[in-house]
Amino acid sequence: MGISIELEVNGASVSKEVEPRLLLAHLLREELGLTGTKIGCDTSQCGSCTILLDGQAVKSCTVLAVQADGSEVTTIEGLANGDYHPMQQAFWDNHGLQCGFCTPGMIISCVDLLNSNPQPSEDEIRHGLEGNLCRCTGYHNIVRAVQAAAETMNG
Amino acid sequence: MADESNGAGVFGSSIRRREDPELITGQAKYTDDLQLSGMVYCTVLRSDYAHAKINGIDASEAEALDGVIAVYTAKDIEASGVPGGIPVGWLLPDMKIPEHYMLAKDTTRYVGDGVAIVVAEDQYTAHDALDLIYVDYDPRDGVADPKKATEDGAPLVHDEAPNNIAFDWEIGDKEQTDAAFANAAHVASLDIVNNRLIPNAMEPRAALADYNSITGELTLYMTTQNPHIHRLLISLASLGLPEHKIRVIAPEVGGGFGSKIHHYADEAIAAWASMQVGRPVKWTATRTETYLTDAHGRDHVTHGELAMDADGRFIGLRVDTYAAMGAYLSTFAPAVPTYLYGTLMSGEYDLPAIHCHVYGVFTHTVPVDAYRGAGRPEATFVVERLVDEAARVSGIDPAEIRRRNFVSPDAFPYQTQVALEYDSGNYEGALDKALEAIGYDDFRKEQAAARDEGRYLGIGLSTYIEACGLAPSAVVGSLGAQAGQWESAVVRVHATGKVTVYSGCSGHGQGHETTYAQIVASALGVPYDDIDVIEGDSGVMPHGWGTYGSRSAATGGSAIASAAEKVVDKARTIAAHLLEAAEEDLEFEDGNFFVKGSPDQAQSLPDVALQAYLAHNLPKGIEPALEATSFYDPANFVFPFGTHIAVVEVCATTGQVDLKRYLAVDDVGNVINPMIVDGQVHGGIAQGVGQSLYETAVYDDGANLLSGTMLDYAVPKAHFLPSFETDRTVTPCPHNPLGVKGVGEAGTIASPAAVVNAVVDALSPFGVNHIDMPVTSEKVWNAMN
Numbered sequence: 056m057g058i059s060i061e062l063e064v065n066g067a068s069v070s071k072e073v074e075p076r077l078l079l080a081h082l083l084r085e086e087l088g089l090t091g092t093k094i095g096c097d098t099s100q101c102g103s104c105t106i107l108l109d110g111q112a113v114k115s116c117t118v119l120a121v122q123a124d125g126s127e128v129t130t131i132e133g134l135a136n137g138d139y140h141p142m143q144q145a146f147w148d149n150h151g152l153q154c155g156f157c158t159p160g161m162i163i164s165c166v167d168l169l170n171s172n173p174q175p176s177e178d179e180i181r182h183g184l185e186g187n188l189c190r191c192t193g194y195h196n197i198v199r200a201v202q203a204a205a206e207t208m209n210g
Numbered sequence: 211m212a213d214e215s216n217g218a219g220v221f222g223s224s225i226r227r228r229e230d231p232e233l234i235t236g237q238a239k240y241t242d243d244l245q246l247s248g249m250v251y252c253t254v255l256r257s258d259y260a261h262a263k264i265n266g267i268d269a270s271e272a273e274a275l276d277g278v279i280a281v282y283t284a285k286d287i288e289a290s291g292v293p294g295g296i297p298v299g300w301l302l303p304d305m306k307i308p309e310h311y312m313l314a315k316d317t318t319r320y321v322g323d324g325v326a327i328v329v330a331e332d333q334y335t336a337h338d339a340l341d342l343i344y345v346d347y348d349p350r351d352g353v354a355d356p357k358k359a360t361e362d363g364a365p366l367v368h369d370e371a372p373n374n375i376a377f378d379w380e381i382g383d384k385e386q387t388d389a390a391f392a393n394a395a396h397v398a399s400l401d402i403v404n405n406r407l408i409p410n411a412m413e414p415r416a417a418l419a420d421y422n423s424i425t426g427e428l429t430l431y432m433t434t435q436n437p438h439i440h441r442l443l444i445s446l447a448s449l450g451l452p453e454h455k456i457r458v459i460a461p462e463v464g465g466g467f468g469s470k471i472h473h474y475a476d477e478a479i480a481a482w483a484s485m486q487v488g489r490p491v492k493w494t495a496t497r498t499e500t501y502l503t504d505a506h507g508r509d510h511v512t513h514g515e516l517a518m519d520a521d522g523r524f525i526g527l528r529v530d531t532y533a534a535m536g537a538y539l540s541t542f543a544p545a546v547p548t549y550l551y552g553t554l555m556s557g558e559y560d561l562p563a564i565h566c567h568v569y570g571v572f573t574h575t576v577p578v579d580a581y582r583g584a585g586r587p588e589a590t591f592v593v594e595r596l597v598d599e600a601a602r603v604s605g606i607d608p609a610e611i612r613r614r615n616f617v618s619p620d621a622f623p624y625q626t627q628v629a630l631e632y633d634s635g636n637y638e639g640a641l642d643k644a645l646e647a648i649g650y651d652d653f654r655k656e657q658a659a660a661r662d663e664g665r666y667l668g669i670g671l672s673t674y675i676e677a678c679g680l681a682p683s684a685v686v687g688s689l690g691a692q693a694g695q696w697e698s699a700v701v702r703v704h705a706t707g708k709v710t711v712y713s714g715c716s717g718h719g720q721g722h723e724t725t726y727a728q729i730v731a732s733a734l735g736v737p738y739d740d741i742d743v744i745e746g747d748s749g750v751m752p753h754g755w756g757t758y759g760s761r762s763a764a765t766g767g768s769a770i771a772s773a774a775e776k777v778v779d780k781a782r783t784i785a786a787h788l789l790e791a792a793e794e795d796l797e798f799e800d801g802n803f804f805v806k807g808s809p810d811q812a813q814s815l816p817d818v819a820l821q822a823y824l825a826h827n828l829p830k831g832i833e834p835a836l837e838a839t840s841f842y843d844p845a846n847f848v849f850p851f852g853t854h855i856a857v858v859e860v861c862a863t864t865g866q867v868d869l870k871r872y873l874a875v876d877d878v879g880n881v882i883n884p885m886i887v888d889g890q891v892h893g894g895i896a897q898g899v900g901q902s903l904y905e906t907a908v909y910d911d912g913a914n915l916l917s918g919t920m921l922d923y924a925v926p927k928a929h930f931l932p933s934f935e936t937d938r939t940v941t942p943c944p945h946n947p948l949g950v951k952g953v954g955e956a957g958t959i960a961s962p963a964a965v966v967n968a969v970v971d972a973l974s975p976f977g978v979n980h981i982d983m984p985v986t987s988e989k990v991w992n993a994m995n
Binding site for chain 2: 101
């Protein structure tokens with residue numbers, strides 16, 4: 056009882072027959088081998104599974120693979136145009152990560168945040184990241200990273 | 211930003227982490243990211259009841275489901291002949307040690323206790339099948355509160371532990387302490403609950419087990435902070451496989467905070483299942499499972515009293531604590547509310563009489579064990595809350611009463627009344643720096659002016675100490691540890707002068723690959739980029755004890771420094787031979803050996819390494835190759851300390867607490883990488899602020915966990931927290947080769963008391979002298995009204 060879907064993942068065409076209940080996060084991780092997208096909870100709280108779906112940040116554990124039919128998906132593996140996206144570079148430069156597990160989803164959310172608000176205040180950054188949990192950094196250096204990336208990307 | 215390729219002076223610089231490129235691009239592999247050929251999935255059916263007898267289990271429907279390979283219960287594990295145990299690794303005198311089996315046999319003792327397991331071809335089917343297993347439970351009453359659990363008539367978790375008491379432990383001199391109280395001019399007295407916490411490492415626990423029935427070898431990839439401990443316990447207690455046939459590998463590990471130290475049933479279950487089905491088996495916890503199985507933290511009910519003379523000098527401290535153990539004794543659980551708690555009761559103070567009494571109590575809850583800080587946050591909270599209450603009772607300013615009672619800088623080494631010998635410190639130095647940075651005197655004026663306008667500002671100090679760098683093996687052995695706490699390192703210089711370092715520690719976010727390379731670059735004078743660091747694989751490095759208790763720099767780093775020193779010693783002998791000089795005439799600088807005054811005739815470390823490997827021309831009695839192993843056993847704990855200050859504003863209308871500023875002045879000894887140290891402090895503070903304002907595990911009267919998802923348990927979000935202000939003083943550790951202490955837990959130890967002291971200070975016009983954590987707006991509003 057598989058359903059056929061076609062989508063573009065990190066610029067490559069993908070055709071799959073999937074179970075209707077298959078989560079997009081599992082399609083990416085288990086079937087396409089894109090394990091950069093993490094699963095950290097089962098209630099859509101942690102944001103580790105955040106990806107870009109047609110340019111918008113979404114939690115891929117809350118999207119069925121069939122809902123992504125016909126869409127463009129960008130995961131952390133496909134974010135950079137070159138070695139590192141400016142947000143990835145900013146996380147590295149500003150020690151915006153420790154264990155790294157929340158990082159792919161966090162970076163995607165930060166990219167989405169700057170897409171909608173290129174020069175956010177600290178308060179706007181903190182509220183803008185309310186869908187992503189980090190247990191290691193206390194967010195201090197994540198905020199610094201977003202500020203640095205904003206400067207680079209606006210510069 | 212420092213230049214990563216620069217070998218000289220690399221110790222102490224804020225080099226960007228070499229771990230990060232893989233992590234920021236999604237290339238790093240965590241346990242659940244791994245797939246093996248023929249892999250199948252395992253799930254665990256967990257008890258819905260805190261306490262129930264199991265009358266029977268019917269798995270026939272689950273077994274019939276397409277894709278299900280097998281369903282197993284405790285009976286199957288018993289029938290397989292493996293020991294099946296989940297042991298406790300720290301023994302206290304007269305402690306009750308009930309059996310803890312890999313699955314519940316006939317009684318469940320907490321919501322989450324494993325009852326049956328499913329092995330299936332895919333993970334969706336493995337979860338579906340759980341719903342088709344029917345367990346005939348006979349529910350019984352449960353108890354979750356550690357003090358109520360000791361009352362007569364409370365439901366028993368284990369029949370062999372009357373009143374649910376696992377152990378009855380004390381430290382200090384009761385008689386002397388009671389005498390001090392008899393002579394006290396003032397006494398501060400508080401009832402304190404230290405709220406139960408759920409660790410919430412962002413990566414859920416997971417295991418991928420691959421048993422090879424031909425060779426009898428088990429390879430176990432798992433989320434572990436200490437692969438060798440897991441190998442040892444799985445070998446000895448759970449599966450009975452010979453230790454050398456088990457290889458435990460920690461791939462990338464997504465945070466731990468203690469929760470990945472302990473030996474749980476689930477990873478052993480995955481390994482056992484692989485032995486049964488003859489295929490690789492993966493188990494990955496859902497977040498709800500991590501809430502129901504990762505060892506929780508804290509959960510104390512305490513009465514504490516601090517006696518003073520007429521001048522506000524502390525003369526005695528008395529503490530009585532009921533500490534939850536949960537349903538079973540987890541790996542290091544008995545040590546946490548005893549030797550990591552009672553021994554810290556002297557704080558930073560010269561306290562002449564202390565007595566601390568602790569009941570370890572079984573409750574129908576998830577087992578409690580070490581969580582970031584482990585005993586030391588609980589101790590610091592008791593001491594620092596009592597010190598603020600002492601200030602209130604005696605009318606002395608909180609900063610002044612601390613200053614008056616600190617161990618003075620010239621009193622070290624300082625022997626406390628509760629076993630520890632503090633090696634070094636300058637407590638007033640950190641306090642002064644913090645008070646100046648926060649503008650303490652000005653704040654008091656601002657606070658008074660604000661109160662006139664009906665605004666309630668508060669400031670809270672926490673002058674903390676911790677004992678970490680676990681630990682001198684003979685000492686912990688004499689206290690009940692069933693493990694050593696030394697650490698191993700191998701420093702291997704290859705023939706080309708490149709270096710590989712192996713450590714028995716096992717990082718999971720701390721940046722060891724960077725900081726350990728910094729240590730070796732400075733010690734050997736070789737370029738930082740020429741050094742690789744490998745850890746987290748029991749099949750590759752010598753036995754080690756892992757990463758926890760802020761030990762990876764002080765103990766693991768010291769092991770590396772010691773091994774590097776041995777390498778230099780051997781290289782010096784070979785260099786002297788090559789230079790036809792006496793060893794004592796050689797200098798070693800920036801990686802070059804040369805006769806004093808003749809630096810142009812040098813043998814570099816790579817030159818020496820090549821000769822050591824060729825072995826064509828070595829001094830008599832010197833073996834070929836250039837590497838050294840160290841097993842470093844520290845002489846003492848290390849004792850980081852500092853002053854943390856929180857500034858809050860409490861909304862008079864809603865009771866909402868706004869954390870306006872948070873300042874930390876820490877003394878962690880010499881610093882290998884300031885950027886990483888600051889990051890550890892930030893994260894530690896966030897978890898302590900989380901405990902004080904947001905987080906708590908809630909059980910109802912029937913011992914059901916109400917805060918069982920991230921929807922119900924408030925892991926702090928970015929906008930719950932301010933940016934942090936950090937600074938340091940540096941008092942090097944006098945007894946390890948690097949002069950380093952530990953930093954991983956400092957923020958979590960110091961911050962709960964700073965925040966609550968600030969809230970109580972803000973509420974002082976309302977006559978409030980204590981408020982339990984988490985300090986929610988509801989509690990604050992009730993206290994104000």
